[in-house]
Amino acid sequence: MRLIFKNLNILRSIINTINTSFEIKEIVESAGNNLPNLFEFSAFGVLWKAESTLYLYQEESCPSSFTQEVARNMVRVFSILGEEPNDLDRVTLQVEKRKLRPSHMMMDPKATLKSYLTLPLAVEEEIIGCVSLNSDQPNAFDAQDLQFFSVIGYQMAATLKHFQRFSSVKTMAIYDTLTTLYNRGYLEERLIIEAQKSFYGGIALSLVMVDIDHFKKVNDTFGHTEGDKVLKEIASLLKTSVRKKDTVARYGGEEFILILPEAGLDEASMIAERIRRLVESTLFEVGQARMNLTVSLGISNFPSHHARSKEDLVKMADQALYDAKRGGRNRVCIFNPA
């Protein structure tokens, strides 16, 4: 009985994660992170028809032959469910590998697919994809696994359908049209979720506030069109400098915020310093001229700075940014409570 309660709690947590996700990749990753608490599997897959993409979250030691076998099988099962035959060649494969097993239980390089559970992702009689658990072990799943997995599949289908309905509206609502970074509205929502995860889970969270130094001069000297080009280029540098799980958003004007989940002060400082150096060493084409620009960055962190809310974290990062500006610009400052 105690085990059932434990599993139900894990299931609740997975459903909650799915519900609060903003993108399919996020759903797959966060569900994948939690699924090992419920099932022993080698690969977890979500085939989404709307994007013709198969997202696979799998054990690090999965041989590529196993990955292909899982992909082929999912496409085959989906074809049985759907009216049109589906071709693996037309499906984009996105694979995330994670350590799901201890080292002594690594997969055999010749491992083959021995058991699986696949369920349609269906909403209002429409099949929008399928979801699958796969194992290199025979009879890896039983009736109770299927019960739990069907609840996860049901929730996933509802969330994906929601994404599908609102994808165009969402694009407009969450992206900054100039830089294509996330906008401030999305940033606020994302920050609520990440702060909740951190504050309740005791997980590190860092914020980095970035401001382009002397940007007003660029606008005044070269005009707003050239200024916009600079903003786009810096946005692109920011995007390429962060980790997959980080969020980069335009906070307003020439200010940006990076949300760095699970990043302690050291890691946040490293990322911020990398950005500072990258911008400093880039030659920006502004009008007919080529010029160097710099950025100032302020960092706040939970739990190091004892922030009690997301607002605290933003204020602290802002204060640190102010210190960086006051200290001469082109530098990274960590929030200093003194």
Place this chain on the structure above:
Amino acid sequence: MAKETKGGKWTSDLVLDLYSSLLSEVWEVVSALIGEAILELLFNLSIKKIGEKYPFLNSLKVSEEGISLEKMREDYRSMPPVEIHRGFQSLFNHLLNLFSALTEGVISREVFPKVFPKVREAERLVSQK
């Protein structure tokens, strides 16, 4: 033509009764495993497919509450019982194949012991002289 048994009940009715109870049992077991919504979808897919050969199956009404044979009983009482049996047999074969394709043996293991004896019983009913 449908035959009347000694008890006065048409064989077609008996075959329908038998498959009605089998559908209820399968619904109960499988919906507990994969949920009503997915099961409804799988039933509808199967009916659509097998209904091409046995159109009477299209009168089955499937919803998240279960499967109703009411309309089928009204419309196909006079249908030869062997035809009803063959239709349902194909439907269950298709469903079992679908369950296997999705979850290998996990659903089939639970369902097969229920389906097999009932189909045998229907076979016996329709072959009675």
